[in-house]
Amino acid sequence: MVRKFSGACGWMHTNPVQIHRKLTNEHIFPNQSEKMQNKLAEELLDTDKLTFMEAYQQHMGANGSTLDGVIELLKNTSVLIDVFRDRRTANESNDIRLQKLHAVQQWFHNWQKKVQSQKSLMSSECQEDIQSSIISF
Numbered sequence: 001m002v003r004k005f006s007g008a009c010g011w012m013h014t015n016p017v018q019i020h021r022k023l024t025n026e027h028i029f030p031n032q033s034e035k036m037q038n039k040l041a042e043e044l045l046d047t048d049k050l051t052f053m054e055a056y057q058q059h060m061g062a063n064g065s066t067l068d069g070v071i072e073l074l075k076n077t078s079v080l081i082d083v084f085r086d087r088r089t090a091n092e093s094n095d096i097r098l099q100k101l102h103a104v105q106q107w108f109h110n111w112q113k114k115v116q117s118q119k120s121l122m123s124s125e126c127q128e129d130i131q132s133s134i135i136s137f
Contacts, residue, residue, distance in 0.1 A: 042081050045074060045078065045080075046077075046082075047078040047082060053067060053071055054071060076104045076107050080133070083097045083101055084133070108127065108131065109131075112127055
């Protein structure tokens with residue numbers, strides 16, 4: 001995944017239209033202390049990054065399908081970040097944000113089952129943190 005983001009970052013610097021202005025080398029190659037910063041994680045997994053990667057996928061043409069998995073992941077993480085950034089309280093059980101969180105939780109659950117036989121991109125601790133964040137919202 002880092003390789004795909006790194007390629008997109010290189011493309012961004014040669015593209016005259018700056019789609020994602022906040023993207024820095026720290027996002028792609030964070031040092032140990034930067035890895036623990038929620039702000040960097042949010043900026044790497046939010047709607048802006050999704051839009052950026054979709055534009056990069058279009059730029060890649062026929063080879064753009066190699067980004068399908070990254071874009072699918074970003075579609076779900078961007079929903080999480082949008083909901084978690086929303087300052088409104090969830091007062092009713094039929095709040096649309098709760099439905100969105102449930103859909104994302106289901107996607108992560110299905111994804112986890114799918115990759116169990118393969119090398120996971122995420123540690124089990126990270127997967128548990130995502131699940132507990134969704135459940136405790």
